Amino acid sequence: MSPEPEPPLASLRLRIAQATPPDVGHAARAPVRLLAVSKLQPASAVAALAAQGQTAFGENYVQEAMAKRAELAALGLEWHLIGPLQSNKCRDAAATFDWVQSVDRTKLVGLLARHRPAGAAPLNVLLQVNVEGEASKAGCAPEAVDALAAAVAAEPALRLRGLMAIPVPHADVEQRRPAFRAMRALFERLRARYADVDTLSMGMSDDFAVAIEEGATMVRVGTALFGARG
Numbered sequence: 001m002s003p004e005p006e007p008p009l010a011s012l013r014l015r016i017a018q019a020t021p022p023d024v025g026h027a028a029r030a031p032v033r034l035l036a037v038s039k040l041q042p043a044s045a046v047a048a049l050a051a052q053g054q055t056a057f058g059e060n061y062v063q064e065a066m067a068k069r070a071e072l073a074a075l076g077l078e079w080h081l082i083g084p085l086q087s088n089k090c091r092d093a094a095a096t097f098d099w100v101q102s103v104d105r106t107k108l109v110g111l112l113a114r115h116r117p118a119g120a121a122p123l124n125v126l127l128q129v130n131v132e133g134e135a136s137k138a139g140c141a142p143e144a145v146d147a148l149a150a151a152v153a154a155e156p157a158l159r160l161r162g163l164m165a166i167p168v169p170h171a172d173v174e175q176r177r178p179a180f181r182a183m184r185a186l187f188e189r190l191r192a193r194y195a196d197v198d199t200l201s202m203g204m205s206d207d208f209a210v211a212i213e214e215g216a217t218m219v220r221v222g223t224a225l226f227g228a229r230g
């Protein structure tokens with residue numbers, strides 16, 4: 001008989017820990033947070049991971065997340081929007097998510113702030129950066145980060161937590177390293193200016209180890225946890 005395969009969550013946590021370099025000369029590095037990307041996965045799969053202690057889940061589509069959040073409300077999970085956000089979805093997004101990682105233009109800042117329900121905790125915001133300047137991609141230009149950060153920080157209903165990026169998926173993950181490194185530099189500048197900034201979200205199933213080596217504080221992993229999406 002072959003041995004039981006290790007559950008994906010436990011094995012992933014181990015690989016994340018192994019990729020995290022000790023920060024010699026600095027304060028001990030905080031553990032890297034794992035965001036389980038549950039887009040196109042059924043609520044039952046989310047519940048199964050939650051039962052193993054996973055609390056933070058990432059979704060790409062507002063409608064899909066609203067349904068799952070309602071179904072799993074009793075579990076008290078933390079929901080992150082990681083997909084592109086359209087202005088006509090800001091009202092639902094502001095009411096559904098605890099974090100929005102895909103803020104890339106000023107218009108979204110005002111809309112999310114206006115629609116964050118009264119009495120809710122401030123909505124945690126990451127600015128998505130198009131770090132390589134790809135014409136077709138979501139995300140703001142690196143030069144736009146300062147103005148966008150100031151706009152978020154000026155809204156009491158929002159809380160600026162950091163940056164998110166999806167580098168060009170070069171087949172050789174080593175070729176993604178310069179983009180991760182550029183994000184780290186942007187992140188350190190932002191962190192020096194805003195007290196709440198503590199999150200650099202980068203790295204997915206096939207490149208999270210490189211992202212962690214380059215300073216990611218949160219990785220977003222779907223396929224390696226849930227298997228292929230339906």
Ligand SMILES: *Cc1c(COP(=O)(O)O)cnc(C)c1O
Pocket residue numbers: 037039060082083166204205206220221222223224
């Ligand atoms: C789908 C998605 C992920 C997860 O990708 P995997 O390769 O399945 O780990 C991470 N981040 C974003 C923004 C995504 O859309």
